Amino acid sequence: MTQAPATPRAARRRHDREIVALALPAFGALVAEPLFVMADSAIVGHLGTAQLAGLGVASALLTTAVSIFVFLAYATTAAVARRVGAGDLPAAIRQGMDGVWLALLLGALVIAVVLPTAPAIVDLFGASDTAAPPAATYLRISALGIPAMLVVLAATGILRGLQDTRTPLYVAVGGFIANGALNAALVYGAGLGIAGSAWGTVIAQCAMAVVYLTVVVRGARRHGASLRPDLAGIRACAQAGAPLLVRTLSLRAILMIATAVAARLGDADIAAHQIVQSLWSLLAFALDAIAIAGQAIIGRYLGADDAAGARDACRRMIQWGIASGAVLGLLLIAGRPLFVPLFTGDSAVRDAALPALVVAAVVQPVCGIVYVLDGVLMGAGDGPYLAGAMLVTLAVFIPAALLVPTFHGGLGALWGAMALMMVVRWVTLWARTRSGRWIVTGATR
Numbered sequence: 001m002t003q004a005p006a007t008p009r010a011a012r013r014r015h016d017r018e019i020v021a022l023a024l025p026a027f028g029a030l031v032a033e034p035l036f037v038m039a040d041s042a043i044v045g046h047l048g049t050a051q052l053a054g055l056g057v058a059s060a061l062l063t064t065a066v067s068i069f070v071f072l073a074y075a076t077t078a079a080v081a082r083r084v085g086a087g088d089l090p091a092a093i094r095q096g097m098d099g100v101w102l103a104l105l106l107g108a109l110v111i112a113v114v115l116p117t118a119p120a121i122v123d124l125f126g127a128s129d130t131a132a133p134p135a136a137t138y139l140r141i142s143a144l145g146i147p148a149m150l151v152v153l154a155a156t157g158i159l160r161g162l163q164d165t166r167t168p169l170y171v172a173v174g175g176f177i178a179n180g181a182l183n184a185a186l187v188y189g190a191g192l193g194i195a196g197s198a199w200g201t202v203i204a205q206c207a208m209a210v211v212y213l214t215v216v217v218r219g220a221r222r223h224g225a226s227l228r229p230d231l232a233g234i235r236a237c238a239q240a241g242a243p244l245l246v247r248t249l250s251l252r253a254i255l256m257i258a259t260a261v262a263a264r265l266g267d268a269d270i271a272a273h274q275i276v277q278s279l280w281s282l283l284a285f286a287l288d289a290i291a292i293a294g295q296a297i298i299g300r301y302l303g304a305d306d307a308a309g310a311r312d313a314c315r316r317m318i319q320w321g322i323a324s325g326a327v328l329g330l331l332l333i334a335g336r337p338l339f340v341p342l343f344t345g346d347s348a349v350r351d352a353a354l355p356a357l358v359v360a361a362v363v364q365p366v367c368g369i370v371y372v373l374d375g376v377l378m379g380a381g382d383g384p385y386l387a388g389a390m391l392v393t394l395a396v397f398i399p400a401a402l403l404v405p406t407f408h409g410g411l412g413a414l415w416g417a418m419a420l421m422m423v424v425r426w427v428t429l430w431a432r433t434r435s436g437r438w439i440v441t442g443a444t445r
Contacts, residue, residue, distance in 0.1 A: 080161025085303025107147025291375025298379030325368025
C-alpha cells in the first residue's frame with residue numbers, strides 16, 4: 001500500500017523542524033565573526049577614537065581579505081550536501097578535503113601580499129593621519145591568522161554539508177570566549193594596546209582551525225576518504241567557487257566603498273560607521289543562519305532528486321526570513337540607545353550612529369528575504385546567476401554612495417544607500433527564484 005502524501009501542515013512542520021535543527025546551531029557559529037569584531041571594538045574603543053577609527057579601517061580590510069574566499073564554506077556546503085543526498089559519504093568528505101587544501105594555499109598567498117603592503121593599503125583606503133598607524137598595526141598582525149580563518153571556512157562547509165551545525169557552534173563559542181579573554185588580557189593587562197587585540201584574535205582563530213581539522217580528519221578516516229591533496233580536485237573546487245568569488249568580491253566592494261566614504265566624512269563618522277557595521281554584521285549573520293540551513297537542505301533535496309521538496313523548503317524559509325528580519329529590526333530600534341554607549345563615550349560618534357541605526361533597522365525584513373534566497377541559490381549551485389546579480393547591485397550602489405559626500409549627506413544618507421543596495425538584491429534574487437531555473441537535481445550540478 002502506498003503511503004499517503006503529507007498534508008501541507010505536516011510538510012510545514014517537517015521543514016520547520018529541519019530549519020530549526022540546522023539554523024539555531026548555525027546562528028551561534030555565524031555570529032562568532034561579528035562578535036569577534038564587536039568585542040575588539042568594545043575593548044579598543046576605550047583606548048580612544050583614533051584607535052577605534054583605525055580598527056574600523058583595518059577590520060574592514062581584514063574581513064574583506066577573508067570574506068572574498070567565503071566560497072570555501074558556501075560551495076563546499078552545497079557540493080557535500082548533494083553527495084549526502086545521493087548517499088555517497090566518502091565522496092562528500094573527499095570533496096570537502098579539496099576545499100581545506102585550497103584554503104591553506106590561498107591563506108599563504110594572502111599573507112604574502114598583505115604583510116609587506118599593510119601601511120600602503122591603509123593609506124589607499126583613506127584613513128586619517130591619526131587612524132592610519134593603529135590601522136596598519138592591527139592589519140599586519142591579524143594577517144598572520146588568515147590561513148587559519150580560511151581553514152575554518154572550508155571545514156565549516158564540510159560539516160554543514162553533512163547536516164552538522166552543532167560542531168561549528170561549539171567551536172565558535174569556545175573561540176569567542178578565548179578571543180574576548182585574550183583581547184582583554186593583552187590590550188590592558190599586558191599593555192599592548194591595539195596590537196594586543198590583533199594578537200588575541202590570531203591566537204583564537206588558530207585554535208579554532210586546529211579543532212576543526214581534528215574533527216574533519218577523524219571523519220575522513222572513519223569513512224575511508226583520502227587526506228592527501230588532489231590537484232585535480234583542488235582545481236575543480238577553485239573553478240566551482242569562481243562565480244561565488246565574483247559575487248563576494250562585488251559584495252565586499254560595496255562594504256569597502258561604504259567604509260571609504262564614511263572615512264572621508266571624518267573620524268567621528270568612520271568610528272560611528274564601525275559601530276553600525278558591527279551591529280549590521282551581527283544581524284546579517286543571525287539571518288544568514290536560515291540561509292545556511294537552506295544551503296544544506298536544498299543541496300540534500302536536489303542530490304536526492306526531490307525537486308518538490310526543494311521548492312517547499314524554499315517557500316518556508318522565505319517566510320522564516322521575513323519574520324526574523326522584522327523581529328530583529330524592532331529589537332535594533334528599541335535597543336539603539338543602549339548599544340552605542342557600549343562602544344564609545346564620544347557624543348559626536350553617538351550622534352552620527354543613531355540615525356544610521358534606524359535605517360539599518362527598517363531594512364531588516366528585506367535583508368531576511370535576501371539572505372534566505374542567497375542561501376537557496378547557493379545550495380542549488382547557482383553561482384553564475386548570483387555573480388551576475390551582485391554585479392548589477394554594485395553598479396547601482398556605487399553612484400548612490402559616492403553622491404553622499406558630494407551633496408554633504410551624513411552617515412544616515414550613506415546607510416540609505418546601503419538600504420537601496422539590499423532592495424536591488426531582493427529584486428534580482430526573487431526573479432531567479434520565481435523562474436525555477438535554479439532547480440537542477442542530481443549528485444552534481
